[in-house]
Amino acid sequence: MGAAAVDGGFLRGLVGYNARRAGVSILGLFKERMQVFDLQPVDFSVLSLIRHNPGITARAICDELNLMAPNLVRLMARLDERALVRRQPHPTDGRAWGLSLTPEGERLMSQAEPAAAQLEVDATADLNDEERAQLIRLLQRIYL
Amino acid sequence: MGAAAVDGGFLRGLVGYNARRAGVSILGLFKERMQVFDLQPVDFSVLSLIRHNPGITARAICDELNLMAPNLVRLMARLDERALVRRQPHPTDGRAWGLSLTPEGERLMSQAEPAAAQLEVDATADLNDEERAQLIRLLQRIYL
DNA sequence: TATTGTTATACTCTATAACTATA
DNA sequence: TATAGTTATAGAGTATAACAATA
DSSP states (O other), X not given: OOGGGSOOTTGGGOHHHHHHHHHHHHHHHHHHHHGGGTOOHHHHHHHHHHHXXXXXXXXXXXXXXXXXXXXXXXXXXXXXXXXXXXXXXXXXOTTOEEEEEOHHHHHHHHHHHHHXXXXXXXXXXXXXXXXXXXXXXXXXXXXX | OOGGGSOOTTGGGOHHHHHHHHHHHHHHHHHHHGGGGTOOHHHHHHHHHHHHSTXXXXXXXXXXXXXXXXXXXXXXXXXXXTTOEEEEEOSSOTTOEEEEEXXXXXXXXXXXXXXXXXXXXXHTTTSOHHHHHHHHHHHHHHHO
């Protein structure tokens, strides 16, 4: 009567189905562990991208993370209210802003990124380092 | 200035990030190809599960697909309106319904499932059969 | 007392069109 | 003419609480 008795045979032969299920599984632990930082998965991705690309534009973030521009606006507003990010006039493009972390944003991410890395290892505890690396290589060959 | 110049180094070292990106990539082709069947990804998953488990209950579907019961109600109502599924009194549990495909639902899925399998191969064209199988094995060790 | 299915509802995420300022 | 950022808004997906019927 439990899930074990259900024949999910066809679905489980699909890469897309398994990628989604695995992603949801990791995301569950992510939300749990990242509560202390008050960071949603997307918030974390955006902040990490800004951290490693100071001066990046909103447009480049949208391209990299596959976000729609209007949706990034409210997200950035939240991060701005929390004083985690800073916008400065773009040096060459008057339409754009150059984004970077505030000292507080930097402090937060210097803790959040290691936490995320550890969380990943815990969420994929059945895999060793080599298997985890190969999994990532295979996944990237799909979307890159 | 394009996405290629962006350092996504930290994020791309995370299994969760890559699983999500790969899943989104496959989902894009899924929605495109499945338009002819008028099936959302979740609709397809539910119908496939019912097809291979005739008499299955809504509860078992929720457990298998990680859905919340209230959300399945509207979804089932749509499939019911399209006369793709049928509910019959459960043989042993008076609270539950036994779900199965109608002949029309069976006809639709006999076309949709092979289309989904082909779509997967196309969306993961950089992988050969062995790599695809290994990718699935690795993903399942995360969530199963 | 617990579980199945359901209703109502709220919240978040995602998507589209239209506008401004600049390139 | 095209692009960066923004506003407003509609739609889809996801979440919780509460209820009736049955186990």
